[in-house]
Amino acid sequence: MPELPEVETTVRGLRPVLEGARLTLVQPRRGDLRRPFPEDLGQRMTGARVTALGRRAKYGLIDTDRGDTMIFHLGMSGRWRVDPAELLPHDHLILETDTGRRLALNDPRRFGSVDLVRTDSVLAWPPFAATGPEPFDPGFTAAYLKDKLAGRIAPIKAMLLDQKVVAGLGNIYVCEALFIARISPKREAGRISLAKLEKLVAAIHEVLIAAIEAGGSTLRDYARPDGELGYFSKQFAVYGREGEPCAGCAGVVRRYADGGRSTFWCPSCQK
DNA sequence: CATACATCCTGTTCGC
DNA sequence: TGCGAACAGGATGTAT
Structure with missing residues (x-):
């Protein structure tokens, strides 16, 4: 169900947890959601510092100081669990930070996705290339x-x-x-x-x-x-x-x- | 190109 | 009470 407002709310909730923090762990707990996790997700994201969080359409964007952007989609049932006391079934991706925070991407129906693209190429990423204007874009009239x-x-x-x-x-x-x-x-x-x-x-x-x-x-x-x-x-x-x-x-x-x-x-x- | 429809997934709800 | 069917639906692929 996450549509624009829910993704926007999620991004705003993640911002104080992640922005400025260094990722000490980026760990998929299974191979895929809707499509496979990027093979080098852990390697490229672990140790990187999160510089900004954003949103495009129904996707959340996590930028790092390595020039990468992790793009997540919550599908039908996805949500980020903040500082979970314990891991649950369907916690498919775990993030930990040097500030002692922990996030779990939980998505029972697995309609969501996680991708990794270069930040300077985000707008050219195929799913975004054909996407129309944001509802609050001045061009949406x-x-x-x-x-x-x-x-x-x-x-x-x-x-x-x-x-x-x-x-x-x-x-x-x-x-x-x-x-x-x-x-x-x-x-x-x-x-x-x-x-x-x-x-x-x-x-x-x-x-x-x-x-x-x-x-x-x-x-x-x-x-x-x-x-x-x-x-x-x-x-x-x-x-x-x-x-x-x-x-x-x-x-x-x-x-x-x-x-x-x-x-x-x-x-x-x-x- | 436009349109219609099937597919993926699993927890929850509903009817018999 | 139990169990199977229906349902939720975003993105994508196929068919017409």
Whole structure:
């Protein structure tokens, strides 16, 4: 489930633990997640000092003073456990620092990934090369979307999930943003007016900011040894609320399966 | 190129 | 009560 807000919250939580620290141990505990760990991950990262942490799309970036960037993806079920008292099943990668901190990348479903690229080549890394603008990039505007979606007959929901259109959105926040903008997830993407796209851009900003703030407010919990990441779930207007009253009209939230994915929406007010 | 769909993975939830 | 089926879904590969 980690989408942009959860990855951003994770990066902000890792920053005070890792930034400036030297890595004394970088140890995979199995060979692979979604794909194999880089063979030289331990060799290249052990002894390096972490200089910065960042995020691109749904990936977290850990820069070192050796000119390497470790890129992690949390997949569906991934999270970093901070200072765990003991290692658990699915702790697939362990980091230790010269400041006495320990991190475990735990990912039961193993949809996540860890890659290692040269920092000066991060933007050319294949998964990033085709990735669209960040939602808060000044270039992500209604005009941009109008151009990008021109002629597209696919539903707007599918287009927003496409990382080449905009980076960082997943099923949950796409559903929420379309609800806020009162746009049906089934609407043909190329036939949405500029005015509606302006509402959509604003809705995406609104829902992401609220989710990041909700996550940020729970950083203290996240940092607990057995801590949980704070999610936005209690504030979802439509996601997971099939059959419940719509928060914005007299309608009822409905669900349909689209390519095996659930879409939640209010047919009464999303047109 | 655009679109649709299958695949990966495992803990949790649901129905019979 | 138990057990199998369904479900969660991001990235990627294949098919049309």
